[in-house]
Amino acid sequence: xxxxxxxxxxxxxxxxxxxxxxxxxxxxxxxxxxxxxxxxxxxxxxxxxxxxxxxxxxxxxxxxxxxxxxxxxxxxxxxxxxxxxxxxxxxxxxxxxxxxxxxxxxxxxxxxxxxxxxxxxxxxxxxxxxxxxxxxxxxxxxxxxxxxxxxxxxxxxxxxxxxxxxxxxxxxxxxxxxxxxxxxxxxxxxxxxxxxxxxxxxxxxxxxxxxxxxxxxxxxxxxxxxxxxxxxxxxxxxxxxxxxxxxxxxxxxxxxxxxxxxxxxxxxxxxxxxxxxxxxxxxxxxxxxxxxxxxxxxxxxxxxxxxxxxxxxxxxxxxxxxxxxxxxx
Amino acid sequence: xxxxxxxxxxxxxxxxxxxxxxxxxxxxxxxxxxxxxxxxxxxxxxxxxxxxxxxxxxxxxxxxxxxxxxxxxxxxxxxxxxxxxxxxxxxxxxxxxxxxxxxxxxxxxxxxxxxxxxxxxxxxxxxxxxxxxxxxxxxxxxxxxxxxxxxxxxxxxxxxxxxxxxxxxxxxxxxxxxxxxxxxxxxxxxxxxxxxxxxxxxxxxxxxxxxxxxxxxxxxxxxxxxxxxxxxxxxxxxxxxxxxxxxxxxxxxxxxxxxxxxxxxxxxxxxxxxxxxxxxxxxxxxxxxxxxxxxxxxxxxxxxxxxxxxxxxxxxxxxxxxxxxxxxx
DNA sequence: ATTTGTTTTGTAATCGATTACATGACTATA
DNA sequence: TATAGTCATGTAATCGATTACAAAACAAAT
Numbered sequence: 001x002x003x004x005x006x007x008x009x010x011x012x013x014x015x016x017x018x019x020x021x022x023x024x025x026x027x028x029x030x031x032x033x034x035x036x037x038x039x040x041x042x043x044x045x046x047x048x049x050x051x052x053x054x055x056x057x058x059x060x061x062x063x064x065x066x067x068x069x070x071x072x073x074x075x076x077x078x079x080x081x082x083x084x085x086x087x088x089x090x091x092x093x094x095x096x097x098x099x100x101x102x103x104x105x106x107x108x109x110x111x112x113x114x115x116x117x118x119x120x121x122x123x124x125x126x127x128x129x130x131x132x133x134x135x136x137x138x139x140x141x142x143x144x145x146x147x148x149x150x151x152x153x154x155x156x157x158x159x160x161x162x163x164x165x166x167x168x169x170x171x172x173x174x175x176x177x178x179x180x181x182x183x184x185x186x187x188x189x190x191x192x193x194x195x196x197x198x199x200x201x202x203x204x205x206x207x208x209x210x211x212x213x214x215x216x217x218x219x220x221x222x223x224x225x226x227x228x229x230x231x232x233x234x235x236x237x238x239x240x241x242x243x244x245x246x247x248x249x250x251x252x253x254x255x256x257x258x259x260x261x262x263x264x265x266x267x268x269x270x271x272x273x274x275x276x277x278x279x280x281x282x283x284x285x286x287x288x289x290x291x292x293x294x295x296x297x298x299x300x301x302x303x304x305x306x307x308x309x310x311x312x313x314x315x316x317x318x319x320x321x322x323x324x325x326x327x328x329x
Numbered sequence: 330x331x332x333x334x335x336x337x338x339x340x341x342x343x344x345x346x347x348x349x350x351x352x353x354x355x356x357x358x359x360x361x362x363x364x365x366x367x368x369x370x371x372x373x374x375x376x377x378x379x380x381x382x383x384x385x386x387x388x389x390x391x392x393x394x395x396x397x398x399x400x401x402x403x404x405x406x407x408x409x410x411x412x413x414x415x416x417x418x419x420x421x422x423x424x425x426x427x428x429x430x431x432x433x434x435x436x437x438x439x440x441x442x443x444x445x446x447x448x449x450x451x452x453x454x455x456x457x458x459x460x461x462x463x464x465x466x467x468x469x470x471x472x473x474x475x476x477x478x479x480x481x482x483x484x485x486x487x488x489x490x491x492x493x494x495x496x497x498x499x500x501x502x503x504x505x506x507x508x509x510x511x512x513x514x515x516x517x518x519x520x521x522x523x524x525x526x527x528x529x530x531x532x533x534x535x536x537x538x539x540x541x542x543x544x545x546x547x548x549x550x551x552x553x554x555x556x557x558x559x560x561x562x563x564x565x566x567x568x569x570x571x572x573x574x575x576x577x578x579x580x581x582x583x584x585x586x587x588x589x590x591x592x593x594x595x596x597x598x599x600x601x602x603x604x605x606x607x608x609x610x611x612x613x614x615x616x617x618x619x620x621x622x623x624x625x626x627x628x629x630x631x632x633x634x635x636x637x638x639x640x641x642x643x644x645x646x647x648x649x650x651x652x653x654x655x656x657x658x
Numbered sequence: 659a660t661t662t663g664t665t666t667t668g669t670a671a672t673c674g675a676t677t678a679c680a681t682g683a684c685t686a687t688a
Numbered sequence: 689t690a691t692a693g694t695c696a697t698g699t700a701a702t703c704g705a706t707t708a709c710a711a712a713a714c715a716a717a718t
Contacts, residue, residue, distance in 0.1 A: 001441055001466070003704055014668045019706055026707090029666060049442040051704030054379045054673050069423065070404040070605070078398060082425065091435050094398070094423035096411065106420050112330055113378040113674095115444075137330065221609050250609055257611050276399070280550050280583050282611045332674055343698045348676055355677090358696060380674030383703050442704095 002043035004051075011039035022047055057114050062092045062303060063107055065121040067099050071219060071247070072275040073292070074122060077143065080296020081120060088304050090117070099125040111138050118303045121145075124187045139306040143299040144290075145189055146314070153312040155298045159189045162288045162319040163196030163242070166270045169286075169321055170240040171204050173329075175268060179212040179238035181227045181248050183219055190215075193244045193272070212238050216248060224251020232259060239267060240327075246271035246278045246287055253281055253326065263326040274322055283325030291317050331372035333380075340368035351376055386443050391421045391632060392436055394450040396428050400548060400576070401604040402621070403451060406472065409625020410449060417633050419446070428454040440467050447632045450474075453516045468635040472628040473619075474518055475643070482641040484627045488518045491617045491648040492525030492571070495599045498615070498650055499569040500533050502658075504597060508541040508567035510556045510577050512548055519544075522573045522601070541567050545577060553580020561588060568596060569656075575600035575607045575616055582610055582655065592655040603651055612654030620646050 004022075008015045013032060020026045021036040028036075039045075053059045062085055066074050078094065085092050093116065095107045104127060110116045111134060118139035121131060128147050134140060135152050146154035170178050180197050183190045194213070201208050211234055216223035224247060231238060232255070243249035249271030253263060263269045263283050271278055274289035295317060302312035333351075337344045342361060349355045350365040357365075368374070382388045391414055395403050407423065414421050422445065424436045433456060439445045440463060447468035450460060457476050463469060464481050475483035499507050509526050512519045523542070530537050540563055545552035553576060560567060561584070572578035578600030582592060592598045592612050600607055603618035624646055631641035 004706095005704080015705080016669080016707075017667060020667090023706080027665065027667095032666080046438060046441055048383075048704050049439065049444050050379060050383045051673090052706075054377075054383055054675090054704080055706045057673075069398050069407060070401065072399065072401070075399040078425070082427075086432070091432075094425065096407070096423065098411075103415070103420075109375060110378065112375050115378050221605060254609050254611070276550060277579075277606055277609075280579055280606075281609070282583070282586050333676095334674080344675080345677075345699080346697060349697090352676080356695060356697095361696075377674050380703090381676075383674080383705090384676045386703075 001048075002045040003048065004045075007036065007039045007043055007045050010043060011035045053114060059115055059117055060090050061116045062090050062300070063095050063110060063116045063119045064092050065095050065097055065104070065107060065119060065123045065126065067097055067123045067125055069094070069096055072277065073245070073273045075276075076292035077122065077296040077299075080293040080298075081300040082296075084297045084300035085304070088300075090300075090304060097123050097126070099123070101127060104130075108134055118307050120299050120303055124189065139303055141299050141303045141306065141312065143295060145187065148188065150314060153302055153306070154314045155295055155302060156316055157290050157295075157319045158316050159192035160196040160199070162272070162290075163193035163244070164200045165196075165319070165321050166242050166272070166288050167197050167200035168203075169323070169327065170242060170268055170270060171200060171206065173264075173268065173327060175240035176206055177212070177236070177238045178206065178240045178242060179214070179231055181224065181231075181241060181243040181252060182213060182215050183244055183248075184215060184217060190244060197242060209236075219245045219247050221247055221251040221254065224248035224253075225255045226251075228252040228255035232256075232261075237267075240264075240269070241267060242270045244272050246273045246275045246285060249285055249287070249326075250277065250281055253283075253285065264329060269326040271326075279324070281326075286324045286327040287322050289320045289322050291319070330377075331374040333374075333376065336365065336368045336372055336374050339372060340364045382443060388444055388446055389419050390445045391419050391629070392424050392439060392445045392448045393421050394424050394426055394433070394436060394448060394452045394455065396426055396452045396454055398423070398425055401606065402574070402602045404605075405621035406451065406625040406628075409622040409627075410472075410629040411625075413626045413629035414633070417629075419629075419633060426452050426455070428452070430456060433459075437463055447636050449628050449632055453518065468632055470628050470632045470635065470641065472624060474516065477517065479643055482631055482635065483643045484624055484631060485645055486619050486624075486648045487645050488521035489525040489528070491601070491619075492522035492573070493529045494525075494648070494650050495571050495601070495617050496526050496529035497532075498652070498656065499571060499597055499599060500529060500535065502593075502597065502656060504569035505535055506541070506565070506567045507535065507569045507571060508543065508560055510543050510545065510553065510560075510570060510572040510581060512545050512573055512577075514544060519573060526571060538565075548574045548576050550576055550580040550583070553577035553582075554584045555580070557581040557584035561585075561590075566596075569593075569598070570596060571599045573601050575602045575604045575614060578614055578616070578655075579606060579610055582612075582614065593658060598655040600655075608653070610655075615653045615656040616651050618649045618651050620648070 004015050004018050008018045020028050097103045120141050122143045124145035132151050142154035146156050214227040271285045271287040274287045278285040278287050306312045333344050333347050337347045349357050426432045449470050451472045453474035461480050471483035475485050514520050543556045600614045600616040603616045607614040607616050635641045
């Protein structure tokens with residue numbers, strides 16, 4: 001790869017002039033410009049981001065932290081982020097942390113080292129303290145999972161309200177014995193959704209039974225299968241289930257199938273996220289849709305604003321209950 | 330962020346000494362080392378990758394090009410790549426191209442500019458000519474989709490043989506009218522799988538009928554739905570279907586469900602890839618498994634070798650037919 | 659021909675690290 | 689005490705760009 005020196009030499013000008021042509025901000029005479037452009041073409045030259053970034057302290061790269069790409073929930077959000085970023089001449093790099101603090105650190109360092117201009121974190125397992133520290137000197141936005149202290153701006157939905165709506169729907173169609181398949185309640189969203197579940201039950205004077213709340217460690221299909229297996233072992237079985245993730249709900253449906261049970265007749269099921277697969281199951285899955293694409297766009301816009309010194313305001317977007325076969329008679 | 334100068338000043342030494350402590354390769358007296366380490370801690374200093382990379386022409390970052398993260402096929406491969414990379418002190422950045430040449434270009438430039446040390450491309454829509462050009466001066470490995478010219482080393486499976494096995498399985502369980510749901514045949518893997526399909530039919534003297542071959546433009550669930558819808562409209566319907574991707578096969582199963590048809594009794598279905606969903610459908614899906622994790626590990630190992638000047642040899646890994654309910658009576 | 663003003667181009671410092679080479683400090687030996 | 693040898697540290701060039709400032713080139717006006 002040729003560098004700016006060689007281009008300058010070939011064109012018979014100084015490096016400053018080459019740089020001026022490159023950034024076409026300052027005045028260069030048409031004839032010189034032509035010479036330089038020819039030299040660039042002949043040498044197949046492309047400016048080094050490294051040199052440029054070092055000088056400019058800007059990389060126009062945004063980091064997107066996700067725990068795992070295997071969760072389809074992130075797909076549409078990332079699309080929104082990417083399209084918005086590109087519209088502002090930024091690019092994104094996807095960083096899969098696998099909830100591993102060391103990997104997290106590597107990505108944090110990229111920001112500290114000016115290899116990236118900002119971060120959108122969607123990782124609920126992120127080390128929030130470190131992130132807040134990083135946010136003192138860098139632009140960070142939380143997406144989906146957030147921190148109640150509101151030190152770092154976030155975009156999310158009202159999880160409590162969304163869960164409340166989902167459970168109320170199950171009650172409205174005649175269910176009184178409603179179970180909750182929740183994830184680990186160390187996550188804010190899990191606590192919020194549980195709270196919405198409890199509020200709906202309380203409002204209709206329905207019993208809140210410990211054995212109808214099952215907490216999983218992960219969000220894989222298999223965790224849903226396992227959860228349902230436990231619930232089906234109970235003496236008094238629930239007549240409906242609210243799962244805080246479609247992957248869990250789909251696992252639950254699978255286990256029902258295996259036991260010869262049908263949704264919604266035997267047990268009605270509601271999921272959360274509206275991943276694309278939720279429309280492919282049999283029966284199709286009722287679920288709470290988050291405006292994922294919009295969330296991505298919003299997060300990216302907030303981040304880019306924040307990089308350009310306009311502080312960002314946290315925002316909660318609307319959710320929507322999508323009723324499908326798993327709760328329709 | 331403090332820089333190396335400030336650390337040097339605070340510790341009362343030269344920048345060279347600080348650098349020596351950082352890279353602990355050269356001799357530094359214990360007392361000086363301590364002073365420097367204290368200064369580093371006090372200033373919360375972390376070395377700038379930008380400065381370091383510029384000087385060393387090394388970033389220890391690997392780029393992984395995928396067309397879209399929404400295809401679950403890539404999940405396990407990426408895991409393999411990531412684990413192998415980390416074991417060699419490399420990190421990976423996921424680059425979603427969305428089959429967009431401009432985005433592709435951005436990532437190619439990162440390599441040219443030493444922002445990344447190498448590339449693993451899994452994008453079948455990649456501009457192969459540009460990639461070959463890039464490969465002249467940089468380390469590139471193809472994974473899954475490859476180029477027959479073998480200019481760029483690749484790791485993949487024997488697609489023709491895999492398809493042949495899948496179709497032979499359908500024949501063995503008694504099917505004579507076998508349809509193919511293929512993707513766009515501009516892709517090598519699509520042509521190879523079709524060829525395996527044809528070979529199996531020919532071997533058993535079964536008819537090869539044009540109307541039983543359906544080509545989709547994408548690999549989404551919906552494309553599978555669409556394909557099945559067309560096949561069910563035919564006067565002479567197939568009794569079995571081989572789809573070149575699980576997503577297509579799942580869409581096909583969905584459409585069968587909607588039409589009240591059951592697999593395998595009405596139509597048997599075989600997919601390809603063994604994505605995690607394929608075990609969650611009803612019925613569960615028979616599919617050809619690629620050794621995805623191993624493919625990822627192999628690709629990463631090849632790339633890292635290639636970066637360190639050992640040239641890599643292309644390799645084909647073994648596939649495996651996983652028989653599930655969609656072909657089991 | 660000289661002055662003034664404008665346009666174009668070049669020189670050199672800078673960003674933050676690494677490292678070859680030079681130099682200084684110290685030790686051991688005669 | 690002088691000398692060689694070893695170990696520790698500093699000086700300055702370097703990677704590839706950008707840009708403030710200086711200088712040169714040119715044009716227009718007197």
